[in-house]
């Protein structure tokens with residue numbers, strides 16, 4: 001809060017200190033609210049938290065990229081006046097046969113109408129042209145899926161794999177291009193992903209505009225580079241961030257309002273509450289709360305799931321030349337995708353390290369989580385050596401293995417109807433996080449942050465004090481996509497007038 005911000009005595013309790021919870025807390029603190037952020041873990045950051053090992057090494061729960069459309073996060077970085085990012089980097093894709101794809105920096109190339117630039121400029125090393133061309137019929141779905149509620153309902157009950165099959169995508173294009181993107185973008189193989197989520201994610205990160213796939217990284221852990229200065233700013237604005245507080249229940253007031261949050265022996269009184277916990281965390285709160293269990297919307301969260309992730313960091317005895325700093329890999333494990341990152345290039349603290357420091361993150365790693373470190377490290381080294389053979393000759397001198405069970409949101413087929421919107425049946429309880437239904441169109445960290453701001457705005461609407469946060473919309477569709485979507489909507493309406501409710505959505 002600045003000297004000019006009027007203090008108000010309305011109390012807001014925010015639960016969960018990831019992107020969503022910190023976003024909501026920051027904005028409400030700036031508006032003079034008496035805001036308390038309760039976090040179950042020992043430090044803020046949620047899935048993006050970073051910390052130091054006993055030996056003083058920096059580690060984090062996986063490396064996080066910041067794609068070009070992350071406008072709201074980039075605006076926050078400007079507001080905080082910090083400089084946490086690398087330049088935009090190129091990336092590549094590997095299979096057990098070696099290098100498959102190299103992506104250029106799309107923003108440096110002459111702009112072509114979307115999605116032509118993505119198809120023309122991406123350098124496929126092996127995938128034949130005929131396979132790439134088999135994606136063409138799928139373009140219709142990109143027009144038809146406009147992120148509306150109706151579009152989600154149309155596509156959510158089928159799997160991404162079924163969708164690609166229906167539209168004639170070749171087996172090889174699916175295996176070598178679409179499925180790897182799903183494993184890295186939605187953390188699950190195509191037969192376990194909602195087709196709606198697949199279309200939304202692919203459009204946002206890759207297809208809407210030529211340069212959307214350009215990505216940058218933090219020059220250290222996100223915890224150190226972004227969350228530490230952000231938390232300082234929140235505390236300067238009188239926001240209270242309390243770690244080691246696991247919320248287990250709520251206190252119901254008479255008129256569909258929650259008047260307090262229970263956290264062990266402590267009770268935090270609240271005029272409004274914002275939940276900013278992941279799916280798994282929310283299910284646990286519901287499991288211990290009679291009040292929440294009494295509402296179908298919260299009970300129904302039992303139908304949602306989350307996905308296991310494994311984050312491994314290796315310190316090697318010698319330098320390995322890794323051609324590009326960020327790399328995605330497919331075909332090594334039937335239902336698991338993985339990425340590896342050259343931290344000597346990305347993280348300031350490893351520039352002068354004599355050996356290579358590499359981060360290897362496995363998504364949908366259910367079957368890997370029970371393995372001991374002694375089994376994981378040789379597997380990781382073998383996989384790395386298939387991509388960059390020099391890894392075969394290195395000795396791993398130190399390692400960190402972080403197991404994240406049920407960590408990331410699973411956009412499973414049929415899950416859309418159970419995801420919660422920001423407003424709930426409690427007048428003063430609002431939801432946020434990367435799994436909440438909103439119409440912004442963003443994903444992952446950007447979506448989590450945006451939903452935090454949106455939940456703060458709902459609390460401001462309800463409590464009636466302060467200015468709302470400005471949420472930057474995603475860049476609008478290119479004109480040819482706008483025209484195609486308008487025509488498609490008109491034709492749909494005509495069809496629905498002629499044959500109402502005849503087809504399955």
Ligand SMILES: Cc1cc2nc3c(=O)[nH]c(=O)nc-3n(C[C@H](O)[C@H](O)[C@H](O)COP(=O)(O)OP(=O)(O)OC[C@H]3O[C@@H](n4cnc5c(N)ncnc54)[C@H](O)[C@@H]3O)c2cc1C
Pocket residue numbers: 015016017018019020021038039040041044045046047048061062063064065066245246247248276277278281282285309311361404407408432433434435443444445446448
């Ligand atoms: C390995 C990995 C790689 C990823 N890569 C990327 C990437 O490259 N780019 C990208 O944009 N996104 C990426 N993501 C996704 C991104 O991390 C998430 O979308 C985002 O961090 C979600 O933020 P959130 O605030 O919604 O939830 P979370 O970060 O899950 O925060 C929820 C918080 O709630 C707390 N909590 C839970 N239960 C309770 C309780 N009962 N009481 C109090 N607190 C509670 C948790 O401890 C946690 O701190 C990746 C995720 C992983 C795991």
